[in-house]
Amino acid sequence: MKIILSPAKKMNIDVDTLEPNGLPVFLEQTEEIAAWLQEKMPQELKKLWGCNEAIAGQNVKRLREMNLRKNLTPAILSYEGIAYQYMAPAVFEDGHLTYVQEHLRILSGFYGVLKPMDGVTPYRLEMQAKAKIGEYKDLYDFWGSRLYREVRDVDGVIINLASKEYSKCIEKYLTEQDTYITCTFGEMVNGKLVQKGTYAKMARGEMVRFMAEKKIEEPQEMKLFDRLGYVYRDDLSCETEYVFERK
DSSP states (O other): OEEEEOOOSOBOOOSSSOOOOSOOTTHHHHHHHHHHHHTSOHHHHHHHHTOOHHHHHHHHHHHHTOOSSSSOEEHHHHBOSHHHHHHOGGGOOTTHHHHHHHHEEEEETTTEEEOTTOEEOOOOOOTTSOOOOTTOSSHHHHHTTHHHHHHOOTTOEEEEOSOHHHHHHHHTTOOTTOEEEEEEEEEEETTEEEOOHHHHHHHHHHHHHHHHHHTOOSGGGGGGOOOTTEEEOGGGOBTTEEEEEEO
16 A cells, blocks of 8 residues: 655755655656756746745755755655644654655655655755656656556555645556545535645645554555544545545
8 A cells, every 4th residue: 555645845954853765766867857957047947936036046056056865854854844744754653654664655746756765855846847858748748657656556555645736647547456545635615525725735644644653554444534623424435535524
């Protein structure tokens, strides 16, 4: 069983808490993307990133000084988004890190697929960015089926905790032999289940922590998730979607 999760835009450097364990599996492709980015002018990068001057300036500097093999931070500690704050990997107890290293995979426009302890450096590049690298029309085309093949293990079970921007990298290549389950976290508004971005991100991170703490190996066990006010709704769920309602 593998769990897929989106990355976060905000990243930091932490070379003290934990040592990275290995390099990303698609580092050769990452080097190709980095070289393509480094050829761009600052204003081109600002447009590609869709950000303000301050963020663009910070990331242009990072790009110019980038070293993909030294002074790296474990991916799970480098990302600072809401999901990672609620996962709180810096305070994992014994065995939790082992669990996520085995089961969790972080999807990335820049790195492709990351194990939690892979060493990374801060970057900015969303999967949906209009990056025409070589003969490829965008990053979905660049990565192709590689990400799916990397996250699929022998049992074919994939738990989707990623946003649509990233999960579509996997969904396009699913086969009948796969068991693909999307977790939906929402609340009732006028009789309809509505997902709210911030709460959904919180729940995704909390779900990873829950699964690590409970050492979950079967999808059915996820239905017991009851954190942040969420409860499993069997009547709204199906084999391919587990729905959790926030009361």
